[in-house]
Amino acid sequence: MAPSHQQTVQEQFTKTADAFARYVVRDTPEMVAEKVAFAQVRAADLLLDVCCGPGAFLLAVAPRVRFARGIDLTEEMIRQARAFQAERRIRNVCFERGEAERLPYADGVFDFVTSQYAFHHLPAPDVVLQEMIRVAKPGSRLLLIDSLAPEADVRRELHNRIEVLRDPSHTQTLRLTDFRDMFRAAGLQVVRQLIKPRERSFNHWMRRAGLDPDEERYTEVRRLMEESMPQDAAGFMPRVKGDDLIITHYEGLFLLLVPEPG
Numbered sequence: 001m002a003p004s005h006q007q008t009v010q011e012q013f014t015k016t017a018d019a020f021a022r023y024v025v026r027d028t029p030e031m032v033a034e035k036v037a038f039a040q041v042r043a044a045d046l047l048l049d050v051c052c053g054p055g056a057f058l059l060a061v062a063p064r065v066r067f068a069r070g071i072d073l074t075e076e077m078i079r080q081a082r083a084f085q086a087e088r089r090i091r092n093v094c095f096e097r098g099e100a101e102r103l104p105y106a107d108g109v110f111d112f113v114t115s116q117y118a119f120h121h122l123p124a125p126d127v128v129l130q131e132m133i134r135v136a137k138p139g140s141r142l143l144l145i146d147s148l149a150p151e152a153d154v155r156r157e158l159h160n161r162i163e164v165l166r167d168p169s170h171t172q173t174l175r176l177t178d179f180r181d182m183f184r185a186a187g188l189q190v191v192r193q194l195i196k197p198r199e200r201s202f203n204h205w206m207r208r209a210g211l212d213p214d215e216e217r218y219t220e221v222r223r224l225m226e227e228s229m230p231q232d233a234a235g236f237m238p239r240v241k242g243d244d245l246i247i248t249h250y251e252g253l254f255l256l257l258v259p260e261p262g
Contacts, residue, residue, distance in 0.1 A: 031198070032060045035116070038194060038253050039143050041065050045111040050100050050132060051118030055081030055093075062093045065112070070095045071103065100128045105135045112136075114143040120163070120173045126182055133186060133258055142188065142256040147249045148195070149173040150235035158224070158234040166221050167209045176252060183256060192255040202238070202245035 035057055041047065045065040049058045052070030054077055062068045070093065072078055081095045098104050100118065113132045119125040132142055149156045149172070156175060163170045174182075176195070183190060202225065203213075211218040225245060228234040237248040 032056050034196075035143075035145060035253065036061050036064070038192065038255065039112070039114070040255070041112060046109070047112040047114065048103075048105070048110045048135065050103070050113065050115040050128065051121070052081060052095065053077050053117075055084055055095060057114065057116055058093060058095075059084055059088055059090055062090050066092070068093045071098045071100070073097065073099060101131060103131045103135050107134055108137045110136050111140050112143070113140070114145075116143075116145040117147065119144070119146045121169050121171060123171050125174070126185070129182060129186055133188070136258045138258060138260045140258045141191070142254075142258060144179075144252075144254045144256065146179075146252060147173050148179075148252045149175045151175050151177060155233060155235045158228060159236070162221055162224050162228075162234055162236070165217060165224070166206065166211065179252060179254065183254070187259045189257040189259070190254060191257050192253075194253040196251045196253065197237075198249045198251050199246055200249065201241075202247050203243075205247065 039061065041061055041064050043064065043066065047058075047061065047065050047068040049055075049068065049070045052058050052072045055070055058068050058070045058081070070078075070081060072081070072095070075097050078095045078097050085093055085095070096104075100115075100122065101124070113136045115128070115132065119128070122128055129144075136142060149159050156173075160170070160172045163173060180190070202222070206213075206218055206221065211221075213219075222245075225234070225236060225238050225247065228236065229238050232238075235250075238245045
């Protein structure tokens with residue numbers, strides 16, 4: 001990750017750590033449980049979560065594995081994750097700061113490597129995927145979860161324009177076909193795939209990015225979202241609910257098999 005974008009990511013997630021942690025960790029237990037069930041972890045697994053944020057997935061999955069590590073670029077996110085860990089008294093987890101593009105682990109260490117909602121912040125997601133493969137044991141598994149952009153170019157461009165305006169650390173949301181091409185190029189086998197529509201409050205989504213209704217960026221994102229409504233031009237399927245909008249993100253969950261050598 002270029003130093004300039006790395007700084008943007010750290011500034012964004014330092015600023016929004018409290019709001020992000022509240023909406024992601026405390027308000028979505030059903031979604032987290034669904035992801036844990038999808039992963040199908042094993043009791044003997046040594047697990048690594050890349051770009052772990054405030055640790056929602058890792059703390060939910062920890063009681064089911066031998067040991068779990070979380071790594072994130074932003075120190076404030078690590079602080080939040082450790083606070084949630086202490087609150088829940090979970091001992092077989094550790095959190096540390098580090099870069100996804102240069103994971104500080106030896107080759108072939110982990111039984112399971114995961115990452116959620118991180119690839120749309122990465123300038124080179126294929127590089128991070130290769131790092132995840134490097135630190136995973138041959139024949140082990142990866143779990144990758146992220147939002148999906150519309151397949152049509154025009155809708156995808158507006159979708160990402162809205163996302164970047166809301167959150168400058170956003171690079172681009174990938175399409176399902178982009179993910180499939182990236183997995184194929186890396187030699188990964190897709191074991192399971194699930195596409196889920198996730199409805200959410202526009203107002204909560206904006207607050208999670210650190211934006212209040214009186215801010216110029218908030219107003220501009222709201223305008224673009226409303227203008228996209230007639231033909232669903234950005235793929236968010238927005239609809240009015242009182243003074244709020246209900247929007248939809250499509251989420252891809254991918255369970256992947258790391259190839260054996262040779």
